[in-house]
Amino acid sequence: MWPDKQRGIRVSKEELLCKNACGYYGNPAWQGFCSKCWKERPRSAAGSTQDESPSNDRTPLTFSKFEEKKSSEKGRRINTVRKFFWGSPSPPKRQESSESYSNVLKAYQRLEPGDFTGFLKLLRSAPSQRLQSQCTAFLNTMEAYHDLEVQKQSDFVQDFYQSFAECFSSLPEVQVTCIMEHVEKLVMTRLHKWVFCHDSSDDEQKDLALQRRIRSFNWITPQMLGVPFPDKNAEVTGDPFLPAITAIIEMDAKRAPQDKLACVSKCSQHVFEGLSGSSTGPANADDFLSGMIYVVLKANPPRLHSNIKYVIRFGLPHSLMAGESGYYFTNLSCAVAFIEKLDGAALNLSPEEFEGYMLGQHVPSGGKGRPQVAGDTRLLLEDLKGRQEKVDQGVGALNTELHEWVQAVHSQLNEATTQFALVQKELTAQGFSPPSPEVPVEGAAGDQSVLVLTDQQEGPKDTVC
Structure with missing residues (x-):
């Protein structure tokens, strides 16, 4: 049986890092490289014939050559953006003084992380007119x-980030990072509708293919992935990963890449x-990756491939x-790559077992089977049906009782009205009339009230006789 086999996804930290061992995290979308090494890769491959050392010389490239290559690449990108903005190799000269x-x-420098409103107010101020013009020109273009x-x-967009960051090169790196996060949110919130899931890419087709593939794996259980669920004795209501599922689904509603990363x-x-x-015990990296794969399979987030590509590109x-x-x-990207290549061997299943699960011929024994779930659902529906019948009976009895009460009230009211008419007729026949306005108030009111009370008491007696 499959529960006796060793389940789970095993990944080491070295597998998540860049292949060039630069210390940054790699990404399956960049073939295991980080973004910097991925962009440097075509240039290094093109210039490999020129920079290639003799076979007996295996010394690595010096740091000075790396810095030289980095500065040249940086200058090329900045010149590209300058041509993109102003149509000339150099931008207009700065008009403001060094003091301003x-x-x-x-x-x-006084901006705080997350204070996007303060950044917009500062960007719209008069001293920041040049920076504001630069952003406006880029967005319009x-x-x-x-x-x-x-x-x-x-x-x-990446060239614009680099050229804009050059304006704050004298500030500390932490502050530059904070400023560029505000710039990214400003720019990409405006450009989201133009660049997200672009027509020139096949992101939409891959989104649909990924959604269909995730939907076909609805039979995978947490035990198959090696996800350590809470104990049965623990008091846990519902799926403990439901908040994570909600958070990953919310990613598609965000526009800025940093907001999507915040959801991740x-x-x-x-x-x-x-x-x-x-x-x-405490969760490790393997448990976390297995949990992330389970969350993606359960959530099936909308446009997941397009969101990942959008964050990578912009x-x-x-x-x-x-x-x-x-x-x-990086773990989310690895989870998606794992799902795209998921087969029986990854779950320690034979090809026959995997095919049977995919066709719905087998049910995992680690959890409730479909017949049991259907039986539980049927019992629940019967219970709800009985409760509904009791409620309907109670409503019917209440309507009948209310109708009888209304009829009784109307009957008593009609009887009281009839008796009042008879009494009034008797009083009129005996010559009693309401007091005249000329009668003084003092002394007369008491006598009249006594007279009326006496007549009311005598009236019914005469009627009965």
């Missing part, structure tokens, strides 16, 4: 050329919380290469 520019830098291939649009981070934190209730490089967001996003 230093004041602008100090104002930006990108909207005018939205029919370009998505890869070229990605290059233009939130989902990952909920996965760790769901794994913390198991009896196997997100800030430092958000994907390092930190918690980079680690979580």
Whole structure:
């Protein structure tokens, strides 16, 4: 039986890092490289014949050559953006004085992470007119050329990030990162409708194929993936990974890449919380990846492939290469790559067993089978039907009782009206009439009230006689 076999997804930290051993996280979309090494790869491959050392010389490239290559690549990208903006190799000269520019830098240095409103107010101020003009020119140009291939649009956006960051090169790296996150949110919120799931790419077709594939794996249980679920004795209501499923589904509603990464981070934190209730101890990297695969299979997030590609193409490089967001996003990409290549061997199943599960001929023995689930559902429906019948009977009895009460009230009212008419007729026949307005109030009111009460008491007696 499959429960006796060793389940789970095994991955080491080295497999998540870049193939070039640069220390950053790699990504299956970049063939295991980080974004920096992936962009450097075509240039290094083209210049391999020129930089190739003799066979007996196996010394690695020096750091100076790496810095030289990095600076040349940086200058090429900045020149590309300058041509894209101003149509000339060099931008217009800065008109503001050095003192005013230093004041602008100090104002930006006081920005706090997440204060996007403060960034917009600062960008719209008079000292930041040049930066605002640069952003406006870039956005207008990108909207005018939205029919370009998505890869070229990605290059233009990344070049803009790099050229814009050069304006704050004198600030600390942490502050520059904060400013660029605001810039990314400003730019990509505006360009989202033009570049997300672009017509020049096959993202839409891959989204549909991935959704169909995830839907075909609805029979996979947590035990097959080696996900440590909480103990049966633990008091857990519902699926412990439900918050993670909700968070990963919310990713499609966000526009900025950093907001999508925030959803991925939130989902990952909920996965760790769901794994913390198991009896196997603290969750490790293997348990986390298995939990992430389970969450993706259960959630089947909309346009998952397009969202991953959107973050890769238009997100800030430092958000994907390092930190918690980079680690979580790398695991999500690995989970999607695992699902795309999932077969029986990955689940320790024979080809016959895997085919039987895919065709619905077998039911996993680790959980409730479909007949048992159907039986439980049938019992629940019968119970609900009985409750509904009792409610209908109670409503009918209440309507009958209410109708009888209304009729009784009407009958009593008619009887009281009839008796009042008879009494009034008797009083009129005996010559009693209401007091005249000329009668004084003092002394007369008491006598009249006594007279009326006496007549009312005598009236019924005469009628009975």
